[in-house]
Amino acid sequence: MLELTQVSKHFGGVEVLQNVSFTVQAGQVFGLIGPNGAGKTTVFNLITGLIAPSSGTISFNGQPLTGVAPHQITRRGIARTFQNIRVFKEMSLLDNVIVGMHAHLDYSAAGLLLSLPGFRQQERQARVRAHELLSMVGLDKNAYDLADAMSYGDQRKLELARALATEPKLLLLDEPVAGMNTGEKSELMRVIVRIAERGYTIFVIEHDMRFVMGLCQRIAVLNFGRIIAEGKPEEIKRNPDVIEAYLGRDDESETVSAA
């Protein structure tokens, strides 16, 4: 579904990604892990068209994404959440989600100006759908509150609902449980599992090993801009390179087996 081939990215002289290749299969929950600064978020920025690769190609459902504008990439079916939360703070939760439906609201200027039935029906459906999505992440009771008033964890859930509103085929989640407590984490994990069961393909960046190992069918490990391992969770857990590079040496490797 999503294929990165020999993708490199440098900012000025700094090589942030070098010859990164991997494939995310449709229907999978795919995980990308790696130490701080490894280049994980940069991978998402490349996929969503916010930055262009220095070399290599990214293709989605067989079509190259090179030179495609971010909003067009979203319309092709890729949505994401952000590591540093980017909800629309001054809008209600409901409006945040409805903004995600932008490309799917298809009414004419006349319909809009004269409030014709087609316009009203689509807007009504959008609201109903937005409420559904908010309930899915457990936020519907706050639908009319401003996003700014929500906790960190709730804003992450809101971003998830908003991303789903774009009707993606592939969902990119950048550290969805960062800054959450254990209870919130397992709650969100259940939500993500439910989303995956509905047939969405999910590509998740995460530090929390328990979370990643529990959720993903395949995992790639990024270290200093290179993919050093890729495979099933059990393989990754045992891979000595991964243990050394990502999870630290000796003493810390115990946390891996514990995870």
Place this chain on the structure above:
Amino acid sequence: MEGFDNFWAVYSNLVLSIGINALLAISIWFTLSCGLLAMANAAFMGIGAYTAALLTMKAGASFTVALLGGIGAPLAVALIIGMPTLRLSGVYLAMATLGFGEVVRILILNAERWTGGALGLNGIPQLTQWWHVLASLVAVLLVLWRLRRSRVGRAFEAIKEDDVAAALMGIGVMSHKLLAFALGAGIAGLAGALNAHLTFFIGPAEYGFERGIDILTMAVLGGTGGLAGPVVGALVITLLPEFLRSFRNYRLMINGVILVLIVLFLPKGIWDPSRVRQWLKRSRRGMPDNTAGVR
């Protein structure tokens, strides 16, 4: 009735100025609501005014055609200059659009054969009736009201808050910015066309930096949170000099002070529905709202 006639005889110009200024305040509302500080609206007003005046004076066009020309010309110019300039952000966009305004002013000054240069255009037929202004204002407010409740209005707001996140929601950021800029230009042009056919005379000095600051002050004072904002802003800024007649020479300075005070203390303007709603909520709960502090 006689009382009204007397009132109208004295104040009709003032009332119509309020209406025209409200249109101008709305014209910059569009770009402000996308988070863009574009300062070209005085120039767009000028383009609209000269286009419409030339149409009625030199081409013998009807007032309707003149008004349409007054809307269309600045709108077309906005589409052309918007492409390169709207990619700029913040202060760079403000500078580029101010520069554009200066270019327009100098072009008007130098195209003497058409525009009368520094002497301006004299003897414009006084075709603007009170109801032209009222109908224009109502129509524009209606369009705005509909826009705000649609995907377009939400897209503007999303772009204002975070244009990267907006793009990743599938919103064409550039096309919406261009739309906002062009609609604002058209409305500023309409205001210019109506004004030109009200005042008999127009000159290039009317569409310079001072006018730009005036427009901005009205919009910022009123706030962009609600539809009534620009109208309230226009009302205050138009009436203020009447009440402070002795301070007339300090008009610009007073505008500047108002801008500073509003930005410092009421960044959302005096008309801010969400703040009013919050006040109501708070007084109903009877306790201070401290959720904002907990982040």
